[in-house]
Amino acid sequence: MAKPVYSGGRHFQSRLTCITENRWRLTDHSYNANVWNAGMVHMDREQVFHAEGLTKVYPMGDLEVKALRGIDLDLYRGELVVLLGASGSGKSTLLNILGGLDSASSGEAWYCGDSITSASLETLTEFRRRHVGFIFQFYNLIPSLTAQENVAIVTDIAANPMPPLEALKLVGMEARANHFPAQLSGGEQQRVAIARAIAKRPEVLLCDEPTGALDSRTGVVVLQALERVNRELGTTTVVITHNVAVRAMADRVIEMTDGQISSVYVNPDKKTPAEISW
């Protein structure tokens, strides 16, 4: 088994770019007899994330809290995955590790063949800067910047971004481009956050409870925006939620319990967000 070896930021970047060009290149992860991959409908598609035996332990005073207890996982290009689970099941920890925000205690994870778990902080920063878009439950907009400026804060440092206004248009927020977060409703703020996340044209979009703070009607609007980005830009999208209704719009639903993956479900008939309610 030939594990890809990380050998420096520049190499990491060039590999990632080249993979984007060879969209259908097969990776040699056939060693993985993991149940979750067996019989996958996506077997022929390109792997974006691959994780093996990921664990995460938080020291809490004298105690140790095991947030992840050995996760094996593959995510594929262009799919929309819903990560379900109760509070404390380890969803956010997994997402943070995949997004390069947090480190794993053991196990390994790769993005397009390059190790995330053994990369330096500097490389992880580069990785997030170029390839990952984040959406948080509490939007995390910068209160002192307008909607458009909040998007610009990402496009300023991205290699090939779309204009901030175009990103806002994708989520239907162009009319409120010059409003400050305090002048926007929760749903509007989250749509700005989505615009901000997609404006750099990321390969993956990681969403931690994007509708968690929103009512059903507003939540649907936000989900529509996510679905549209996934469909039109082909962005691999992972949505964390404890809202079971959201599973209907996923390609795959991964359920987590107690730091482990308890089930994976391939959704045969994807619904549009408009058909969902809770």
Added chain:
Amino acid sequence: MLALQRKLFRDLWLIRSQVFAIAMVIAAGVGVCIMSLSTWKALELTKDTYYREYRFADVFASLKRAPLGEMQRIRAIDGVRAAQGRVISGANLHIPGFAEPITGLLSSLPQAHELNQLVLRRGRYPDPARSEEVLLSDALADAHRLNPGDQLAAVINGRYRTLRITGIALSPEHVYQIAPGAILPDFKRFGILWMPRRSLERARDMDGAFNDLVVQLSRDADQARVIREIDRLLMPYGGRGAYGREDQLSERFLREEFGQLKTMAYLFPLIFMAVAVFLLNVVIQRLVATQRENIAALKAFGYHDREIFRHYAELVAVIASIGILLGIALGTWLGKGLSNIYMEYYRFPFLLFSLPLDVLLLVCPLALLAALGGSWRAVKGAADLPPAQAMRGELPVDYKASWLEKVGVTRRLRPDTRMVVRYLERQPRRALIAIAGLSLATAIMMVGSFQMDAANFMVHVHFDVTQREDVQLGFTEPVAQKALGSLRNIEGVRYLEGYRSVPVRLRNRQFHERINIQGLQTDAQLQKVLDIEFRELRLPPAGLLLSERLAQNLRVRVGDLLQVEVLEQGQQKVQIPVAAITQQFFGMSAYMNVDALNRVMQEGRTFSGALLQLEPGTEEGVYRELLDMPRVAGIGVRQAMLNSFNDILERSLLTFTFINTILGGVIATGVVYNTARIAFSERARELASLRVLGYRQGEVAYVLLAELGILTLLAIPIGFVIGHHLCAFLASQLQSDLFRVPLVLESRTYAMSALVIVVSSLLSGWYLWEKVRGLDLVEVLKTRE
């Protein structure tokens, strides 16, 4: 503009009141620095330019009398570029309408191209053919509103003369216009008159002779050798020892005063900037804490640590820059004002004030670096926040029952008071930082008024304890004891004591000082000598008493032998042991038993002057009689000295102190305000919860106000201790040959600094009260977790 820069400016606007408070503190530090440094530089530059352009001499010597023919031999000394023999004379002056005695110094008028050129302010030079025409020094003229054409009377060499002022002049020799032997200038009672040489020669019976020498050295001259040569040549003529510019009276005072100004110019800004830096650190740390989630988001988007670092460093830099710019404007304005105040005391013909570029180049980057350095930890902390951790927000503080509670102290406290106690106890670092800030503010206030306390104590010791005479007078020549009888007979003289004063050079190895030994009577009542502990010291029958500073300069201790070279007729060289060290705040002194001194001089009981105590109300009559006595060369009135001292203190030192007090107050308020603000924003959610639970505004405000109150009360005594040490440091730095500043802190100083802190706290408390009232309960509770 990039979005991150926009965020920078919006953030700055959002915390504008804090930005303003910090910028003011920095402005205060930079302002004091620029004010003092630019004043000092302006005065130094002015002095140097003045000395150069008006050909101030390098070496000075006074003697009894030498024929002008000797000048050729002096000019022939290797290293002498120019030399002039002058006639100098003491005189008692009388100005119509002013009863008190005025000490005058008469000097022969320098010819064009001679040394120590005069600056003619108004009027014209005297006509050499008219013996009554003189130029008058501008300080005395200003003090008495005398103008060209006015007259004044002078007793010269025992003869009463009426003089006519033809012009008002200044001399580089008398920038610091102080009467010989005085401790401070007194413009009302001391003046210099310049007479054409022939007139003064006649008045002093000095035809074809000189009694004073000024010399300009060539560039590579060996000053010590020239002085030795001059001393050798003048020895037969009653030479009193030549000395360099560094020992010239006016220059020596200027150098010492400028030195003090320089010390303050570095010391005060140092203290101010230290506080500003500390404050900046606290505020930035707080700002970072409130922006944890923003930082996390930025990092999640792929912003590098260095970009986050730069962002917050820029924030600090902008705040610092605002402070620096304000400080430059403030400092320049104050510096100009202060220089002009000094100009009243230093009689310069012009002032070369400019904002010195080198000061700017020093102060601005230093202030910026200090600000960045001060907030380094906070900024670095922001950049180093791991993104995932930042996203989770700050963990709740681990509260447990405190040791205070375990011993049961707090059992009786109400829940809200218990909150306050726990908050302080569980977050000791934050409480300590707040206390440190507040106590530094207290200390700074003390430094401001300490100088005034010290000056008052110095005046008290000098004028109330040691100098108890009403009038001090000097004779033109030393007189025998029986001559004092005529003074005793003056109506109004209640008591008098004679004293002997002998100019000497004290030498111990390579260390030497020119000074007058004061010979006092064993049972002297009007002039007391104090030991180091301020106890009255009884004069021993033999041996020298040296003031502390003098002993330090000469590196001698009690019991050491000092070489004494008499600079009067006789020129004796003797070895005298040091018998005691004395306490003295003004100048340096050496004392001896008058009989012992007379023995050294190989003379009978002889006095150089006398100290008089007068019956109240008889002063004017006594002055008149004294001025008519031919042997009386000069009169000093104690009360007048005291008045002029207080006047000077008020105008110069007080101005400086006042500015420092104001700026100290700015810092104090800045610290207190920020402390209160931080306390509020840290606990807004908690307080809102209390309000939601039904607590009244007063009850909620109590939690904050009690905390601020406890912090303030804890900080003040600590501030007193820090302030005491700061003042001690300042006092040690301000020692000079002219002053020894004692560490004296009046209770008023403590009270004043505590008051400023308490008032700032009350104002900040009122601000908190308003904030609690405006607390948006829903909004606060809505934000996460």
